[in-house]
Amino acid sequence: MNELKEIAQWIGGHSIHQEMLVNETLPDPSFVSNGRKYVSFSTNNYLALANHPRMVAAAKQGLDRYGVGNCESRLLGGDLEVYRELESRLAALKHKTDAVLFGTGYLTNVGVLSSLVKAGTLARIHGYRAKTRYKYVYLSDELNHISIREGIQMSGANRHNYKHRDMNHLESLLKAAEGATPIIVSDGVFSMDGTIAPLPELVALAERYGAILYIDDAHATGVLGKNGGGTSEYYNCYSPNIIQMGTLSKAFGAIGGFVAVDRDVADVIRLTSSAYGFTCPPTPDQACALIAALDLLVEEPQRRQRLWDNQRYFIAQMQPLGFKLVSTETAIVPVLIGDSELCQNYSKALRDEGIHVDSVQFPATPVGQARLRFMMNAGHSREQIDHVVGVMAEISRRL
Numbered sequence: 001m002n003e004l005k006e007i008a009q010w011i012g013g014h015s016i017h018q019e020m021l022v023n024e025t026l027p028d029p030s031f032v033s034n035g036r037k038y039v040s041f042s043t044n045n046y047l048a049l050a051n052h053p054r055m056v057a058a059a060k061q062g063l064d065r066y067g068v069g070n071c072e073s074r075l076l077g078g079d080l081e082v083y084r085e086l087e088s089r090l091a092a093l094k095h096k097t098d099a100v101l102f103g104t105g106y107l108t109n110v111g112v113l114s115s116l117v118k119a120g121t122l123a124r125i126h127g128y129r130a131k132t133r134y135k136y137v138y139l140s141d142e143l144n145h146i147s148i149r150e151g152i153q154m155s156g157a158n159r160h161n162y163k164h165r166d167m168n169h170l171e172s173l174l175k176a177a178e179g180a181t182p183i184i185v186s187d188g189v190f191s192m193d194g195t196i197a198p199l200p201e202l203v204a205l206a207e208r209y210g211a212i213l214y215i216d217d218a219h220a221t222g223v224l225g226k227n228g229g230g231t232s233e234y235y236n237c238y239s240p241n242i243i244q245m246g247t248l249s250k251a252f253g254a255i256g257g258f259v260a261v262d263r264d265v266a267d268v269i270r271l272t273s274s275a276y277g278f279t280c281p282p283t284p285d286q287a288c289a290l291i292a293a294l295d296l297l298v299e300e301p302q303r304r305q306r307l308w309d310n311q312r313y314f315i316a317q318m319q320p321l322g323f324k325l326v327s328t329e330t331a332i333v334p335v336l337i338g339d340s341e342l343c344q345n346y347s348k349a350l351r352d353e354g355i356h357v358d359s360v361q362f363p364a365t366p367v368g369q370a371r372l373r374f375m376m377n378a379g380h381s382r383e384q385i386d387h388v389v390g391v392m393a394e395i396s397r398r399l
Contacts, residue, residue: 021033021034021038021351021356022034026045026050026051027040027043027045028043028048028050028051028379029041029043029045029048029377029379029380029384030379031356037354038351038354038355038356039355039380039384039387039388040377041356041375041380041388042356042357042358042373042374042375043375043377044219044250044251044375045250045251045377046222046223046251046307046331046375046376046377047222047223047251047252047253047296047297047303047304047377047378048253048303048377048378048379049251049252049296050253050254051253052253052292052293052296054292054295054296055253055254055289055293055296056289057292058285058288058289058291058292059285059286059288059289060285061285062283062284062285062286062287062288063285065284066080066082066283066284066285067284068283068285069280069283070280070281070283070284071280072280073279073280074270074276074277074281075270075276075277078280080284080287082284082288082291083101083281083284083287085287086101086290086291086294087099087100087101087258089294090246090258090260090294091260093221093227093228093229093230093260093294093297094229094230094232094244094246094260095229095232095238095260096244096260096261097262097263098261098262098263098266099258099259099260099266100258100259100266100269100270100273100276101256101257101258101281101282101287102256102257102258102259102275102276102281103255103256103257103275103279103280103281103282104247104255104256104257105147105218105245105246105247105248105249105256105257106147106257107257107275107279108147108245108247108257108258108259108275109145109147109150109151109216109245109257110147110150110151110154110275111151111273111274111276112151112243112269112273112275113138113148113151113152113154113155113185113214114151114152114154114155114273114274114275115155115269115272115273115274116136116155116183116212116269117136117138117156118155118156118272119268119272120133120134122271122272123271123272134180134181135179135180135181136155136157136158136180136181136182136183137157137158137159137160137177137180137181137182137183138152138157138158138159138160138182138183138185139160139161139162139170139173139174139182139184139185139211140152140159140160140161140162140184140185140186141161141162141165141185141186141187141190141197142161142163142164143164143187143192143193144185144186144187144190145187145191145216145218148216157183158180160173164193164195165195165197165198167198167201167202167205170184170202171205174205174208174209174211175209177209181210181211181212182206182209182210182211182212183212183213184202184205184206184211184212184213184214186202186213186214186215186216187215187216187218187219188215188216188217188218188219188220188221188224188230188231189217189218189219189220189223189231189330189332190219191219191332192332192334192360192364192371192373193326193327193332193334194326194327194328194329194330194332194333194334195327195330196220196231196234196329196330197215197231199215199232199234199235199237200235200237202215203237203239203241206241206242207239207241211241212243213239213242213243214242214243214245215231215232215242215243215245216245217230217231217244217245218245218246218247218250218257219250219331219332220234220246220330221246221247221250221251221252222250222252222293222297222304223250223304223307224330227297227298227301228251230244230246232244240262243259243260243261243265244259244261245257245258245260246258246259246260248282248286248290248293252290252293252294252297253289253293254282254286254289254293255282255286256281256282256286256287256290303378304378306378306379307331307376307377307378308331310376310377310378310380310385311330311331311333311376313382313385314333314374314376314385314389315328315333317385317386317389318333318389318392321389321392321393321396322396323336323392323396324336326371331375331376331377332373332374332375333374333375333376334360334371334372334373334374335371335372335374335392336369337370337371338368338369338370339368339370340359340361340370342370343359343360343361343370343372344359344361344370345399346359346372346392346395346399347359347372349391349395349398350372350388350391350392350395353387353391355387355391357372357373357374357388358372358373359372360372360373374388
């Protein structure tokens with residue numbers, strides 16, 4: 001305990017410590033904290049669906065029918081038709097034949113990536129005898145989400161990072177992986193930079209070298225593509241080699257995570273992933289709400305259109321001010337500040353004006369690359385965007 005107390009004292013005296021808002025309402029994108037109204041430019045609720053009346057009504061119907069919690073593993077009597085319906089809908093969105101539902105997106109990455117390479121070993125315990133013993137190696141983009149890095153580490157397999165979106169570096173690692181089956185892992189949209197993975201090139205390399213390709217589409221599902229199908233739909237690039245992961249706590253406004261795969265692979269994941277078999281799924285009311293969200297994705301395409309209109313408008317207003325925008329490809333538009341303390345000062349000054357923007361710094365970003373992570377939302381008004389741009393200009397002159 002002594003070390004933990006020493007660390008806590010150190011955190012309290014350094015800029016790594018950030019005061020967290022305790023909110024009375026959730027951002028849609030406006031919210032209330034300590035009796036004051038704020039506008040969030042850092043919420044994952046991209047389509048402003050989390051409080052949509054149809055999702056709320058669906059969740060209430062789920063509560064009335066199923067109660068508050070599941071309390072069972074799906075392998076041991078906790079499976080429900082509503083979960084199977086949700087998985088079928090998610091699979092169709094991703095152009096796959098099946099999907100596997102997990103409690104959260106974080107749990108999905110940890111649970112699948114830690115178990116993929118152990119599937120043969122686990123099956124042998126039950127009598128399976130392989131014709132070939134396979135070895136695996138993970139090749140991961142250096143900017144992948146921490147849940148990916150932790151899942152890979154838990155797998156015990158050999159692992160290497162390749163430079164961000166650097167296909168030449170990735171190919172050199174693929175060539176060096178001879179004798180092992182490579183598993184290439186990449187975010188679809190990178191959460192701290194807002195950049196998009198070069199999926200067609202990744203698919204080409206995976207097919208050339210016999211690799212499995214795992215795409216974390218947390219920030220792309222519901223956002224990218226004509227119908228919100230994510231990175232594959234954005235590029236119109238599909239392959240049987242892709243395992244498509246997504247979260248349900250961002251654009252879909254609820255909770256949960258999933259992987260969309262072909263049915264035979266789904267069966268293996270259900271039987272070998274501890275994160276699926278040894279815990280409860282999302283509550284049934286959440287599954288009901290998520291089915292409503294998938295309906296709304298189809299029926300209200302104007303939400304996604306407003307999101308992109310707001311993204312383009314924000315960029316057009318910010319660029320003349322001289323700020324360095326890390327990326328302008330997605331709904332995540334980070335503004336590079338550099339110094340961590342200065343970045344926090346920006347965040348505090350914005351908060352004083354009723355605006356919430358996350359200050360992101362080391363270890364989430366490299367030292368010296370602290371940034372304000374602006375995340376655009378379908379619910380933002382032009383007046384709110386004009387206000388935040390004007391405040392940013394004033395803070396820049398002052399600081």
